[in-house]
Amino acid sequence: MSRFSLVKCKAMLKLEATKPECCTGCGLCIIYASTLLTDAPSLSNSPIKVVRTLEKPEEFSVQVDEAKKHELLAINEVCPEGVFEIVSDDNDK
């Protein structure tokens, strides 16, 4: 496989929050992701947002920045609850 095809293959994978209902709100993904991309842990500058919903404060919504989703595959290993999955990005095919 050429170097070009390897890069292309990687680019076709993305991180997706497929099971937000499993989120316990530990926030490890938030600080890990912000450090990966900016060298500085942050709630504000993180490409992953975990937000408590207004109507159901026992639940969390988990959002991954669309523009950064290909650079965050490592987060899949960080999350202890299996909220994320590495999936194929259909838009890149």
Next chain:
Amino acid sequence: MTNDEQRTLIIDLTRHRSELKVHTGFVARLGGVALGASLFHDYYERNPIIIAIGPLTGLLPYCGSCVAHYRSLSGDYSENFSGGWLGAAIQYANLDALIIYGKSSVPVIVEINDTGAIFHPARDVWGKSPLETTKFIRENLGLPGKSSIAAIGLGGEEKLPMANVTVDCWYSFSGGGLGAVLGKGKLKGFIVTGSGERKIPEPIEYIQVFNELLTQIKSESQDTLQPGFKEFSSLNNLYLQKKVGGLPTNNLTNHMEELTIFNERILLKELPIKKLASFTNVYPDLLITKLKTGHFLPLTFDSIAALGALCGISKLPELLSLVDICHQLGMDPRGTGVGLAFIAEKEHLSLNRTGAAEKLIRGLIAGKENWAKDWSMGLSELARMYGDSGSMFAIGDSPLAPIHNGYGTILSQYISPSNNLFDSDGHLFDLSLRGERFDDFSLVDSLIEREIETTLLNSLIIDYEARGLYSDHVALKSVLHPLGINITTNDMKILGHTVYKLRHSLGTNNKKIKIIPERVFQHPSSSGILNKDRMDRMIKYYHERSEEN
């Protein structure tokens, strides 16, 4: 050691003003309990509430809590921890501590960020539950995903001694009556928004340390967490205490044997459970359950053991209803359970009867009857009214944890100003002995050494669930290094000891004489009957050691 400057935000409730101030000092450098105790000492005359975080808060696994230092309305110096996101929000607001003092003329909500505090009227939520207040604040203030909210309920507004402060709906500063202190200052709640970022001097090393810790925690072969915690959160203590016979029932007139419903496995099987984790806690540290009414409520060891076993409540619906009432009113299960159990014994009431406990709590809130007036002034006043301090399961106004394991359990609660049972290892010392003989002085020495070590870990704000992960000083050094904090193991020892002494002096400042209730010596602990003379000898030796330089 670097990191010399601690950023604090002073919040003056009387003048509705705030001020950012840099704090320096050898002791405060460590953060957490060290910073909090140091600030409490410096602002002592203003009777402050200090809420402090540690240098690792919100940055590494199991470093998510924050600690409050304050004087309860009965005058006791208290330390109280809370999980949730509050510690992280303070960290990312580029603050190390909040210093709150004064009394507002009208109820207020304080909005806090990295530039200061804004005071908002709280008239719309005065009288509302902590959950309703949290929802109101979230709808109107702060930024989603970056904020944490603390609120009091009617318990705090009425300045009841068992009032707690609810954090992010489900967590709390529980025990020690912090809610009443906020209520006295007319502070209904506050929100902290962390919009900043934390500069890491060695980011690559930081990520390596993060990964190593995570791997170690996830590794089943490593005993880095409290046993059973991963599965049952704090309810795992039910199993442990039932196994050894250490769960006091009916105001410690007997031990829990017949109350079979209080089994962590049965509770988890019968109830719909949602697991929650404080910021950076890898595994959930709180279980909440949904009632038929639609309410969610937290299930903790204290709520089951103090409101259930200690009060002699054996019906699950009755217990859940009582936990719900306490949660809605913003009241600590332990303090409420100890008071209820005492009154039930004195008045020959069965709290198992539907609505009996609720009636007492409503009566307490109404504050019309004499017993309610006395209880609202503290557990010791309630005991005095009945002329029987010896039957109150408390040391002065501080309720004892709902366990009875032996000398270590009682002594560690006598020694520590912290309201967190698991801060001290006294009960673990008792359990490890398994009835074997031990030297009294060695027990005291051991508890003091552990208290000094715990002081160090609580200064760095490392959660008790993962003490095994950070207990080695050499490992601690490597964890602190990428954050730009260089500290020698000798510094750690000196600081641990210095802060311990400071906390001890703050704890004994009000010169109150602490008395261990007679009930503790009348009914067998899981290590057998305790001897009062022996306990007195240990306390005397503890005071002698604490006076040493």
